[in-house]
Amino acid sequence: xxxxxxxxxxxxxxxxxxxxxxxxxxxxxxxxxxxxxxxxxxxxxxxxxxxxxxxxxxxxxxxxxxxxxxxxxxxxxxxxxxxxxxxxxxxxxxxxxxxxxxxxxxxxxxxxxxxxxxxxxxxxxxxxxxxxxxxxxxxxxxxxxxxxxxxxxxxxxxxxxxxxxxxxxxxxxxxxxxxxxxxxxxxxxxxxxxxxxxxxxxxxxxxxxxxxxxxxxxxxxxxxxxxxxxxxxxxxxxxxxxxxxxxx
Numbered sequence: 001x002x003x004x005x006x007x008x009x010x011x012x013x014x015x016x017x018x019x020x021x022x023x024x025x026x027x028x029x030x031x032x033x034x035x036x037x038x039x040x041x042x043x044x045x046x047x048x049x050x051x052x053x054x055x056x057x058x059x060x061x062x063x064x065x066x067x068x069x070x071x072x073x074x075x076x077x078x079x080x081x082x083x084x085x086x087x088x089x090x091x092x093x094x095x096x097x098x099x100x101x102x103x104x105x106x107x108x109x110x111x112x113x114x115x116x117x118x119x120x121x122x123x124x125x126x127x128x129x130x131x132x133x134x135x136x137x138x139x140x141x142x143x144x145x146x147x148x149x150x151x152x153x154x155x156x157x158x159x160x161x162x163x164x165x166x167x168x169x170x171x172x173x174x175x176x177x178x179x180x181x182x183x184x185x186x187x188x189x190x191x192x193x194x195x196x197x198x199x200x201x202x203x204x205x206x207x208x209x210x211x212x213x214x215x216x217x218x219x220x221x222x223x224x225x226x227x228x229x230x231x232x233x234x235x236x237x238x239x240x241x242x243x244x245x246x247x248x
Contacts, residue, residue: 002125003117004108005242006048009136011104014044016143027075034076042068053115066107074099090151112248129243134189136239137232141181145231146174149224156220176203177224181232188236200229 019037027034046064049055055063078099082092125132180199187195203225204211211218 001242001245001247002129003052003112003248004105005132005136005239006052006125007045007104007108008101008239008242009132009139010044010048011100012136012139012144014041015100016147017139018044028079031076034072038068038071038075041071049111052117052121053111054118055115059115063111070103070107071100074103088151088155090148090155093148093151117248125243130240132243133236133239136243137185137189137236138182140235140239141185141232142178145181145228145235146178148231149177149227150174152227153220153224156223177228180225181228184229184232185236188233189240193233196229196233200225 018040023033023037027037042064045067046060049063050060074096079092079096082095085092087095180203183199184196187193187199207221211221
């Protein structure tokens with residue numbers, strides 16, 4: 001499970017942080033952009049495999065090929081088929097990410113069966129599980145959560161709502177959400193769950209007048225806040241479990 005945690009960490013880095021929104025939009029219609037993204041992603045995956053396992057150069061190259069082709073298949077062929085299902089943006093996003101996560105789990109199990117873990121990597125994962133939990137949780141609470149929650153809110157908002165008038169509010173709201181998740185995740189990792197209620201209460205008090213006067217905004221705000229808090233707490237629990245489990 002610890003290797004799976006490492007694979008999730010590299011997935012967040014190379015599929016979210018090293019890929020901008022412009023790159024993500026471009027790869028949907030441009031095969032060169034998609035291929036470049038897959039090569040960068042596979043390079044990160046192969047580097048992760050080489051750091052964790054005593055794999056030969058040929059085995060590392062094979063892992064690079066497998067990750068590149070599988071990522072091309074999911075982000076290319078399967079994504080076009082998912083788009084043809086006429087799902088909501090959040091539905092398409094969740095299916096896409098679930099396919100990646102299932103594949104990463106299968107490949108992590110396969111790697112653990114094929115190769116022996118490097119002693120230094122085994123010691124690092126065994127002795128620094130708490131630090132890796134912090135790094136992975138905080139990475140998840142940034143860009144991955146922001147994109148997921150933005151797609152949820154995009155699905156809920158009235159299509160006729162003026163977007164230009166609230167661009168600055170949406171931008172500031174995004175950063176407020178990120179800081180909120182980082183604080184909630186930190187408190188969860190420190191087992192200070194009771195303190196999370198104070199954050200949620202303070203945020204609601206700050207928006208009280210707007211919540212009282214605009215019922216549509218109140219519904220979207222409540223769901224967004226609850227989703228933000230849930231994802232932060234769930235990610236802290238998940239990564240603590242993954243990096244503190246026994247075995248590979």
